[in-house]
Amino acid sequence: MLMKPLAVLSLVFLAACQPGGDTSAADPVPTEAELAQVWRLERLNGEIFSNRATLDLTDPARATGQAPCNRWFAAREVQLPAFRFGMFGATRMACPALEAERRYLDAMAEVDAARLSDGWLILTGPGGLMLEFRQETP
Template identity: 35%
Template sequence: MLSTRVGIIFVCLALSACGLSVQQSVDGAPQKNHLAGQWQLTELAGQPVQTEKAPYLDFSEEGKVSGFAGCNRFFGQVEVEGLSIHFGKLGATMMACPNMQLESQFMQMLERADNYTMGSNDSLSLNKARMAPLARFERVKAD
C-alpha cells in the first residue's frame, strides 16, 4: 500500500516536472481533457477568417498542442489549469507562402493568450486578460 502511494506521488511529481498538469475529479480519477480534439479558427482579432484552409489547433490528452497556422504546421506544449492557458515554446515547419500575414497574427495570438472560455455550442475563445477575445474557434466534429 505504501509503495503504491509512493509510486503515485512519484508519477505526479514527474508529470509536474514535465509541465503537464493532471486534473482530478472528486473521486480522485484523472479528468478527461475537455479541450482535447481539433478546433478550427473562425475569427482572429475580431475579424472572420475566410480562407481555403483555415488554421486550427489540435489539443492532445497529454498536454500537447499541434496544428496548422495558415502555411506551416506547429507543435509544442500547452498548460491548462482551470480557465488559464499558456502555450509553451512552439516549433514549426519553415515553408514560405505568398501571404504570411494570417500565420503571423495567429502565432502572435497564441503567445499572448492567457485564458480561455468555452461556449455551449462547441466554441472556444482564447483571450488575454479581460479584453475582447483574441480568437474564436469551433470544434471539428470527428467523422
C-alpha cells in the same frame, strides 16, 4: 404622497441603467476532456479568419496545429481556466498567407485563458485578444 412612488420609480430606473455583468463569467470552466479535440479558428479579434488554422488539443501535454502555411507545436501550460502555450515551434515553408500565419501565431503566443461557450472554444489574452474556434469536422 407623490414622493414615495417617484422615489421607487427613480430606483427602478437607476437599477435598469446599471451595466450588465460579464457574461463570460457565467461560462463554465472547460474540462480537459471537453478541450481534447481538434478546433478550427473562425474569428480572430472579432474578424472572420479566412485562412485555415487549427488547434489540436488531443494530447494533454502539448498543442499542435496547422497555421495557414505551416504546422506548429507547443507545450501546454494549463490550470484551467488559465491556459498558456510554452515555446512554439513551426515548420518554415513559404506561402502567400504568411501575414495571416504571423497574426495567428502571434495571437496564440499571447493567450492566457480558455473557456467554452455554446460549442465555441474561446481563447483570450491581454488587451481584449480573442480567438474563437469551432470543433473541426472531418
